[in-house]
Amino acid sequence: MVIDWQKCLGGTQSDIPFSIQHTTDGGYIVVGESESSDGDVTQNFGNRDAWLIKIDSLSNLQWQVSLGGGNIEFAYKVIQTQDNGYIVGGSSYSNICPGANSNMWFLKTDSIGNILWQQCYGGGNFEGIYSFQPTTDGGFIVIGTTAGPLPGGADVMVVKCDSIGNLLWVQTYGGSSSDFGIDILQTADNGYMILSDADSQDGDITFSHGNEEYLLLKIDSVGNVVNSKCLGGSKRDTPRSFYQTNDGGFIIVGHSRSVDGDVTGNFNSNGYYTDIWVVRIDSLANILWEQNFGGHDIDEGYSIYPVNGGGSVIVGSTYSNSGNVSGNHGLWDIWVFKIDDFGNIIWQKCFGGSMNDQGHSIIQDSNGDFVIAGSTTSNDYDVSGLHSVNLEDYWIFHLANVTGIDEFQNINNHFEVYPNPFTDEVNLTLKNLNGKEVTIEIYNIYGQLVSVIPQETIQSDLKFVKKDLNQFPSGVYIVNFRISTGIYTQRLIKL
Numbered sequence: 495m496v497i498d499w500q501k502c503l504g505g506t507q508s509d510i511p512f513s514i515q516h517t518t519d520g521g522y523i524v525v526g527e528s529e530s531s532d533g534d535v536t537q538n539f540g541n542r543d544a545w546l547i548k549i550d551s552l553s554n555l556q557w558q559v560s561l562g563g564g565n566i567e568f569a570y571k572v573i574q575t576q577d578n579g580y581i582v583g584g585s586s587y588s589n590i591c592p593g594a595n596s597n598m599w600f601l602k603t604d605s606i607g608n609i610l611w612q613q614c615y616g617g618g619n620f621e622g623i624y625s626f627q628p629t630t631d632g633g634f635i636v637i638g639t640t641a642g643p644l645p646g647g648a649d650v651m652v653v654k655c656d657s658i659g660n661l662l663w664v665q666t667y668g669g670s671s672s673d674f675g676i677d678i679l680q681t682a683d684n685g686y687m688i689l690s691d692a693d694s695q696d697g698d699i700t701f702s703h704g705n706e707e708y709l710l711l712k713i714d715s716v717g718n719v720v721n722s723k724c725l726g727g728s729k730r731d732t733p734r735s736f737y738q739t740n741d742g743g744f745i746i747v748g749h750s751r752s753v754d755g756d757v758t759g760n761f762n763s764n765g766y767y768t769d770i771w772v773v774r775i776d777s778l779a780n781i782l783w784e785q786n787f788g789g790h791d792i793d794e795g796y797s798i799y800p801v802n803g804g805g806s807v808i809v810g811s812t813y814s815n816s817g818n819v820s821g822n823h824g825l826w827d828i829w830v831f832k833i834d835d836f837g838n839i840i841w842q843k844c845f846g847g848s849m850n851d852q853g854h855s856i857i858q859d860s861n862g863d864f865v866i867a868g869s870t871t872s873n874d875y876d877v878s879g880l881h882s883v884n885l886e887d888y889w890i891f892h893l894a895n896v897t898g899i900d901e902f903q904n905i906n907n908h909f910e911v912y913p914n915p916f917t918d919e920v921n922l923t924l925k926n927l928n929g930k931e932v933t934i935e936i937y938n939i940y941g942q943l944v945s946v947i948p949q950e951t952i953q954s955d956l957k958f959v960k961k962d963l964n965q966f967p968s969g970v971y972i973v974n975f976r977i978s979t980g981i982y983t984q985r986l987i988k989l
Contacts, residue, residue, distance in 0.1 A: 497891050497892065499891065499892050500878070500892070501879065501890050501891070502879035503534050504881050504887035504888050505532040506881055507531075508530075508886050509888050510888070511526035511888040512527075512570045513525050513526070513572050513867070514855045515572055515857065517548070518578065520550070521549055521556065522549050522551075522890070523572050523574060524546075524867050525546045525547075525569045525582055525584075526867075527543065527544060527568035527569065528544075530881075534547075535558065537559075538560055540564040540567075543560040546607050547559075547888070548607070553890060559608075561582065562586070565586075565588040566585075567584060567586045580602070580607070581600070583599070583600050583601075583626045584623055585638075586614065590612065591616070595620045595621075595642075596616070596621055598614065598636065600615065600634075600659050612659070613661070615636070615651075621639065622638045625637050627679060633654065633662065636678075637675040637688065639673075649673055650668050650711070651666050652666075654716075665717035669697030670694055671693040672694070673694050673709070675688065675690050679744075685715055685720065686715075688711040688712075689710060689736050690711060691709070691748075692708075693707075699724060707725060708733040709722065709733075710744075725756050725779075726756055727754040728754055731748065731752055734795060735748075735795075741776070743776040743777050744774070744779075745773070745774045746775070746798075747796070748795055749770055749795050750786065751765045751768050756773070756784060757784065758784065758970050761817045767793075768792055770808065771785075771786055772806075789817035790814055791812070791815075791816075793810065794810045798856075799858055802862055804835050806832070807864060809854070812828075815844075817974070818831070823844060823845075823848055824849070825850050827845060827851050830842070830843055830845065830864070845891065846870060848872055850871045851871075851872055851877070852869045853866055855868075863893055865892050870889035909984065911973055911984050916986070919964070920960075921959070921961075922961060923957070924959070932975060933946070933947065933949040933976040934947040937972040963988060966988060970985060971987070
């Protein structure tokens with residue numbers, strides 16, 4: 495897996511992207527926030543602007559525009575419309591929107607970033623858009639958060655609007671603590687599934703494990719709550735992105751500190767550091783499987799995207815260089831990995847330099863390649879062209895020939911664990927790995943390494959390793975097959 499091209503974009507102040515989308519001309523549109531007024535940024539209206547950039551298929555900057563007023567603006571998402579314009583959602587603290595605090599800020603631009611219309615939603619509280627989606631009636635469903643001095647801290651806020659942003663209805667959801675709107679998708683019955691970060695244990699939250707959790711709220715076409723489901727454990731579990739699967743269910747990514755409840759494994763048993771936590775649910779929010787990914791330091795998941803041919807690709811940030819993670823360049827790296835439809839890692843790789851690199855958004859383009867938008871303060875290893883010292887640039891990079899890097903696309907043909915569940919002994923089978931060095935690691939549910947089979951080169955087409963785990967207590971274990979091209983992970987259950 496190699497970076498085909500990479501580009502730092504920004505100026506000498508902080509510039510951070512949050513969303514990237516493929517455009518019909520083969521290029522990419524990226525939006526985030528910028529405090530710069532030099533380098534690639536030709537204008538700044540105030541403290542911080544939303545910064546919208548268009549690049550071609552080779553990362554050449556075609557145009558860029560700062561959007562905002564005299565105070566603070568930022569944008570979390572952008573999509574292209576059928577007329578080759580763009581819809582942007584974020585938050586405005588300026589006189590663009592009425593009110594003393596911030597409003598949800600929703601706007602349409604033409605094909606080169608000129609604003610055609612803009613709408614503000616909210617009142618005297620702090621409101622902001624985190625995500626939005628087009629709806630089948632030609633309008634949009636918008637999700638974010640409203641927070642103010644009233645009891646309750648923060649609530650999820652959902653807005654339904656028409657094709658030019660006119661408000662059709664607005665609803666808030668939550669309880670007596672703080673609950674944040676993360677993402678929303680329209681369902682086949684013309685209702686919506688809401689993904690939120692919930693800290694409440696009352697109100698619209700019908701069951702909680704006791705702390706911040708993934709919350710799924712199903713609402714009907716006019717915003718009435720149909721049902722709700724909390725996913726997580728007793729520590730903080732923070733969702734960031736989800737998509738709908740072909741069977742009508744959903745797959746969710748975020749990060750978790752829990753080691754109990756719905757979370758059956760964490761590489762850090764003290765619950766201080768987060769793992770990336772991925773959950774697959776059916777259409778009724780029942781868990782089909784869940785899996786932790788990461789190492790023995792901090793790992794955070796931000797974006798998940800369905801892969802052509804099956805599986806998902808995930809981007810986030812990692813401070814680890816252990817467990818599932820290898821190849822960290824130093825401090826924070828952008829971590830990209832692919833999983834199959836059952837949560838097994840197919841490949842993984844760290845990208846970045848010796849400073850801090852954060853992954854925010856990933857897509858697969860029409861060629862089957864992956865493009866990542868993140869921020870960087872590095873200027874070495876994978877990164878070149880940083881505009882500042884110790885302040886972020888947009889960092890956009892393209893992974894070439896992605897379909898060719900899945901050396902083990904049919905991964906189950908190469909690694910096998912049986913019997914599973916087992917009682918005392920387990921067989922570890924490695925197939926078709928001629929000349930490859932393999933290390934096998936077994937972790938318990940708390941992320942502690944309990945057994946290791948040292949690295950050796952597999953010289954034959956088939957190798958069996960029989961491991962006696964009779965002395966270990968019943969529970970869930972994770973088996974890592976660590977090879978030069980990545981790490982394959984499989985769950986193991988001892989009865």
